[in-house]
Amino acid sequence: MASPNSDHSRPLKTVPGGYGWPFFGAIKDRHDYFYSQGQDEFFRTRINKYNSTVFRTNMPPGPFIASNPKVIAVLDAVSFAVLLDNSKVEKRGVLDGTFMPSTAYTGGHRVCAYLDPSEPNHAKLKSFFLSLLASKKDNFIPLFRASLSELFTNLEDQVHDKSKKNTADFNAQNDEMSFNFIFQLFFDRKPSESGLGSKGPAHFDKWLFFQLAPLITLGLSKFLNCLEDLLLHVFPLPWFLVKSDYKKLYDEFYSSAGSVLDEAERFGIERKEACHNLVFLAGFNAYGGMKAWFPGLIKWVGSAGESLHHQLADEIRTVVKEEGGIGFGALERMSLTKSVVYEALRIEPPVPFQYGKAKEDMVVYSHDAGFKIKKGEMIFGYQPFATKDPKVFENPEEFVGHRFVGEGEKLLKYVYWSNGRETEDPTVDNKQCPARDLVVLLSRVFLVELFLRYDTFTIEAGRLLLGSSVKIKSLTKASTTA
Structure with a gap:
């Protein structure tokens, strides 16, 4: 299987999804994640909605603990691997996610x-x-x-x-x-x-x-x-x-x-x-x-x-x-x-989440497509799905x-x-x-x-x-x- 950043045979797509209204979008996603949907259903619903294992969303906790809750989720075995490549992602202060x-x-x-x-x-x-x-x-x-x-x-x-x-x-x-x-x-x-x-x-x-x-x-x-x-x-x-x-x-x-x-x-x-x-x-x-x-x-x-x-x-x-x-x-x-x-x-x-900030503009591949990610964007992986x-x-x-x-x-x-x-x-x-x-x-x-x-x-x-x-x-x- 090709590495997540090397196979150019798959089409390039815009990362689907979004973050909603400033401040309120993060609150809604937090409520979905903890209460109305629950952890696994939160991700499964969005995979089905966007027909993609790579998408944009907010991750808890959001306001006011995390100043920027926006992430690009990578939820399959191929795209997830970018988080293991330290030449591609920075791990400074991201052990617990969007806050430290x-x-x-x-x-x-x-x-x-x-x-x-x-x-x-x-x-x-x-x-x-x-x-x-x-x-x-x-x-x-x-x-x-x-x-x-x-x-x-x-x-x-x-x-x-x-x-x-x-x-x-x-x-x-x-x-x-x-x-x-x-x-x-x-x-x-x-x-x-x-x-x-x-x-x-x-x-x-x-x-x-x-x-x-x-x-x-x-x-x-x-x-x-x-x-x-x-x-x-x-x-x-x-x-x-x-x-x-x-x-x-x-x-x-x-x-x-x-x-x-x-x-x-x-x-x-x-x-x-x-x-x-x-x-x-x-x-x-x-x-x-x-x-x-x-x-x-x-x-x-x-x-x-x-x-x-x-x-x-x-x-x-x-x-x-x-x-x-x-x-x-x-x-x-x-x-x-x-x-x-x-x-x-x-x-x-035992540790289901991984995070990393993109060190450079890059393309991350899933099984089906490639997605452009810009330098500084937070990438999030939910390991049990990968x-x-x-x-x-x-x-x-x-x-x-x-x-x-x-x-x-x-x-x-x-x-x-x-x-x-x-x-x-x-x-x-x-x-x-x-x-x-x-x-x-x-x-x-x-x-x-x-x-x-x-x-x-x-x-x-x-x-x-x-x-x-x-x-x-x-x-x-x-x-x-x-």
């Missing part, structure tokens, strides 16, 4: 996630992150397995607890497990041994909510929509309400990260700036990512049913027995397990566990969850997630530990502010061992 939360949330610093690769500080900070993760590689598997052991014990206790209606709250247990794992990975001790105690997840949750509030809806009744819109989408929430939470996190990270901050100084990064970036990496990227991602993974695997569960259990137990344990080599042999992880990342990517493109993926709305096995691996170039193609690697020169390989690794280990313990399990799934909610209804103990 106050730098008060990050100690007055514009942290790495908000930097464009062309900015000198980006290379220093991302090099530091890649080096830090590389130094911890021997701890990934054993530490995560220990964390999962505690997680599954807690889930089993809840499933067998009549006072909890024999139902385990996966999200709550996952949050605690994720924070404990991240803290131990970076600082070689448990949060319970620090000044944070058990309150780390709550501090991070509050800090995350205040930054991302303009992008969420609480799902209240329609009579309260106007009130919610006023509280969350019109003006930023006041920083001072979360200031003490962030200070507790920052102070604990600063006191715990002595050797890590020493290493940062060797990369030419001042200690305080490095610590604010570390809090963001651990809290926003790592904890926030695991908070959204693992419930999604369990939801899709759980919903797939016993047939897939038995296939996964057979593969995992066979390989572990033959390899004599769980290591990088064993995980690489588990082709179905790898495919299931990629399929979950395809069908419900990675469920029916012209690339057969039965795109269906979770197909074996989709990426064998010849299916060729489709990995259309899996974009990490802000890059799954066939490419994170570098200091791109915006791909520095922990891309770690996320995939931990996801495989999660499934391995799950199906070493259980033959099958059942769930009840729903929606949260950001991501899926999952209740574990049953866990059937493994009938065979590795």
